[in-house]
Amino acid sequence: MTINQLPKVALGFFPTPVHKLQRLSDELGVNLYLKRDDLTGPNLFGGNKIRKLEYLVGDAIAQGADTLITFGATQSNHAMETAVAARQAGLDVILYLETITPNQAGDDRANILVDKVLGATIHYVSMVDRTEAEADAIAMTQAEAEAAELAKQGHKAYIIPVGGATPTGSTGVVLGFKELMDQLPDINVDYVVHGSGTGGTAAGLIAGAKAFSKAGHPTQILSMNVSPKPEEHYQKVVNLANDALHLLGLPQTVSLADTHFDQSYFGEGYEIPSDSATQAIKRLAQAEGILTDPVYTGKALAGLFDYVKTGKIAPGSNVVFWHTGGVSALFAEPAMVGKLY
DSSP: OOOOOOOOOOOSOSSOEEEEEEHHHHTTEEEEEEEOOGGOOOSSOOTHHHHHHHHHHHHHHHHHEEEEEEETTOOOOHHEEEEEEHHHOOEEEEEEOOOOSOOBTTTTOOHHHHHHHHTOOOEEEOOTOOOHHHHHHHHHHHHHHHHHHHHHHHHHHOOOOGGGGGGHHHHHHHHHHHHHHHHHHTOOOOEEEEEEEESSHHHHHHHHHHHBBBTTTOOOOEEEEOOOOHHHHHHHHHHHHHHHHHHHHHHOOOOGGGGOOESSSSTTSOOOOOOHHHHHHHHHHHSSSSSOOTHHHHHHHHHHHHHHHHSSSOOTOOEEEOOOOGGGGSSSSSHHHHHOO
């Protein structure tokens, strides 16, 4: 199978490890594997966004950009990893951060601290009396104005949407699924479970499963939403998956029937801890010594445990939990972390 070679900058450490969680597998009655995209590098935090950023930065440089602009919440993994990627590639970086869970003045923690150490230019977008969609629109308008001003000064900015959720970004995740299949050649993977936010990772995994699942044994992607999404969001993910497949020159197509999204596990909302996620974080940590975070992976893991408990994932299934990283959130504002001990 020929795969189009897209512009790319090597940023991470691939392939990321995959290993069996034997103690939890014995407890749950399934074969549970962990895909360690929390270890993509080049620093300890952030996680799987580097897969997307290798291709996004490659595209930016191919277009002659010298500055990256992107968006996220104050503790955004994607925003922080974009700053890391920019520094690796010798680019400037500007972040528009929405204050969903505001950082305390004089007490910067976790990703926002790393953003500042990396020297990113940061603009805060207030969430007071605004919905997330309204804040997104304001941030984009401001970013486009700043990019236009930079152009007058002889610079070229490359704007990356929140989460890197573009066809170019998702191609990295499509190939990440192929990487997983190559690492487990003798195992028929029944399910891959992951946390889904903007949909870029979901699109890549769904497309990857369509293109690279083992012959006669399609892998189902179980996407656990970490924030509420309208129904039309899922068609956008399907479109993103198909656009990524097209960029890679792969002939497969994705439909809504290939998706499985579940909004049962995000609790009260994005960046708000839930009891089930707290218990899931503690369960994995105390069984295997591995950490997950309260915003993304903890909630997705809670979904996985519940699916096993209720039989939605059958006993004996081969399950991969795609650890997307973000454990720096454990060191963020208490309102985001919750009560873990």
